[in-house]
Amino acid sequence: MEIPESPPPNSSYAAAASDLVEDPLTNPYSSLNSHCHELSTLQDLACRGSWRTILDKVARARSLSLLNKPHEHLIYLTFNLLALIKLRRFSDAQQELQTLDDDLDSRQYLFESYPQQYPNHQPGSMVPFALRWLQAHLPLTLGNRQLSLDRFYSLLHFIRDKKLKPVSQPIDESDNMSVSDRNVSQEIWKKREGLVINTIISYHLSQKEFQVCLDLLRAEIGVKEDPMMVSKLGCVQMQYGDLEGAKMSFDAVEKMVVGRESSDVELKNLVSRNKAMIYLVGKDYVSAVREYEECIERDGSDVVAINNKALCLMYLRDLSDSIKVLESALERIPTMALNETLVVNLCSMYELAYVNHADTKKTLSNWIARVAPDDFDTSLVKLLAAEKPSSIECTFSNEEVVPSNLTERRFSREATTPWQNVYLQQLEEGS
Template identity: 55%
Template sequence: MENLTQEDPLSPFVRFSSPGDLAPDLPSLLDLAARGQWRSVLDKVSRARATSVLSKPHDHLVYLSFNALALHKLRRFADASLEIDSLSPTDNNPEDPFDHPRFLYDSYPENYPSFRGSMLPFSIRLLYADLPQRIGNRSETLDRLYSLLAFTRARSGDSWRRREAFVLGSLACNHFINREFDVTLALIRELLVANPSDPFLLSRLGYVQLQIGDLDGSKESFAQVEAMKLNGAEFHNLVGRNKALGYVVSKDYVSAVREYEECIERDPTDVVAANNKALCLMYSRDLSDSIKQLEGTLERVPTAALNETLVVNLCSMYELAYVQHGDIKKSLSNWIAKVAPDDFDPSCTRI
């Protein structure tokens, strides 16, 4: 069963903190990124670079990070790598390619009389770590992520603890995707040491325990979440989805569908519940209703539901249900082309 709750490991790349926020027209770039208009981001950066708008060193770094992120989102990974590699001076530290005076505010006292330390957006370090696996070198990505983890741990402050947690989460996701569950469990438990009452972390622990067949462990993790008795639809839906997964494991699809329906009633934008309800209906041999569920979700909440995993599942159902599924998928693809953000992968329709 597809779980759509996994966070995009690049989602925080568009968040910057002072003094980088002083870069020209940053709100516009942030707005374009939030709306998934990555081609417009590339165009805006290109036009800014062609003029005298970017007048200070950190301006160039912030705009470069947006450009590299946009290239990454558009799956132009080789171009994104070239963009990041352009920062590496010939006399850099091989253990940290960004350990160089050119990246320090201190090196430009005429521009930044009040600032000290590195002006490099953390997003550049994250992209530098993530990109190798996108072009076939996962081992290099792991090496860089673990180096980045050490880098964050060597620094103090709440913002660095948040970055440390994000890198740990990225590593856990990487190992999970590659079915290295023992390492994934160890990393999640390390995250729980700092945040023992995080219901989402505990739920992820339960998901991994289910993957390795530790049913008792997953029940205990999910029970800890439910016992928190927090308020809000988001928490109640988390509990509901956890319960539903337990039913799925025991092949009680009727009960799982009931839990997912309650989640959807509480929050119609809960795409995870909608997707998993459709899969349970399919497992129950109710292919017609499973298709209606996903089509209805796309119609009601297209911005939230337009997810490659959901579309792949819907197209798979079309292939099972209809002999002439090509025409139906073509219609879906044409609709997606009108409403999807730039980084949506149209190949997921398998036309």
């Protein structure tokens, strides 16, 4: 990507550059497309998992010189990088990232470095937060876990030191953001902080570094008792066998949620799923099913509850109903339910239930080939179509332990990859 050479430093902007926050919700643009060429189209394609189409769109925009400003080049590079990673083209993603300076805080990525192109723009960085996140995540995909972890810790410090200012800290005179805009910006950065913390925890958890996870979570809970964080603490405790500690954490979550005047569905389902996990450990599948059914009644798209309810029914030797639960979810909410975890579980149930499971799996495989997003694991499709049964192994889902996917598109990444709830609808948000 070619970004015009930045002009000499402008002292009138330099002092405020590191302090101001650039976000679409507080910038002068009236729409996504006014912020960047066909940005709404790119977002829609990403939410549908059309990653190959995104690559084509980016290549076309670059070849036809449709990107006129430096920040547009960065936004398109971010979408291109995300698409390459989703398609598991990690070497190509690395080459794309190498077209940038390693230091994303370089002056060439500041709005005030281009006064002719951004004459009335608030100073600050034009680097999308998602680009910072992807730069930190990519080394893991190439086998360099430590570099990835170091970058995520650096990103966490960046958020806390430069973006999340204490309420008592005086506002810079050069900051012309309104109070409401500042509050919106702070909320966005708090969500991003939570995402990075969750990512770091998932990295340590994958190596069974439980004490590090506990220390991180307890430090966060000490600052603010967030039900989600306390729930994650309970799940980590459960993973290394501290069942009593997990129960205490889950009880604390329930008290926090019940004590709120208007608990939303998400928090109520969190409490029910926590209860179900305790029942699962005690092999009380009937009670677990009851909790998951309450979740589904409140939110029919709670795929974690749907998947786990089906597995509980399977352990209760009710294969027919367990298969119906998963098949119904795929038919009713395919965008949410079509994920590798759920499909493998359904495939295993077919092998247990049907003599002609190969034909049934082929039918499922053909349907997946028609509707699945581009990043759906094709090796799984081949497994589904195999004549010989795969090993019978079903997986319970626990979305509280790992963080969320950049697209918020479907549940599988919630259970298997370290990047959810980055809120792709704000992908162009500057940082």
